[in-house]
Amino acid sequence: AQSVTQLDSQVPVFEEAPVELRCNYSSSVSVYLFWYVQYPNQGLQLLLKYLSGSTLVKGINGFEAEFNKSQTSFHLRKPSVHISDTAEYFCAVSEGAAGNKLTFGGGTRVLVKP
């Protein structure tokens, strides 16, 4: 069975500073990897995804993530955050089986401070 661990439950960061959110997964097969963002009182929105190919994936709002198969990681980064990046971020994995079922990590709450 697959599982996802987000190592930080909260990350405070100053505006215009870089941020990295860590995600590790476990699975016995090849996986698809995702980062979702949830703004306060809203649903989830896809930031980026890794399906195959280049291990560096660029997403919306200046975010990028790097897939590292040997370390089973998919860390999310942004070089300079804005106040509007304050949100909760979820890493998720799918084994691509019928149903596209997603397994989510516990989430990382990012608080951007002025």
Place this chain on the structure above:
Amino acid sequence: DAGITQSPRHKVTETGTPVTLRCHQTENHRYMYWYRQDPGHGLRLIHYSYGVKDTDKGEVSDGYSVSRSKTEDFLLTLESATSSQTSVYFCAISESGTSGYNEQFFGPGTRLTVL
């Protein structure tokens, strides 16, 4: 935004009462999902559907049932609500699950409180 609505958006109920949450889509997507979101657990899959009248259990299905009589509607029922089912419930849809991967789109959520 994908055409997904959830109703009600907020509900307060008492232990032991039945509750039904509705997810409605206008995208004609084949797959529909119900998740619950709890602090520290992210989202966990309750049930999903891969077509009309075709459903299967997810990770946390105990105490929940689902029905899908039309492509556009996916109902989640708590037969006898318990306080442990206090949560935010999200519906999601995706186009297909049998070849490659297709993105899941999420609804706005339903906040359920069981007293």
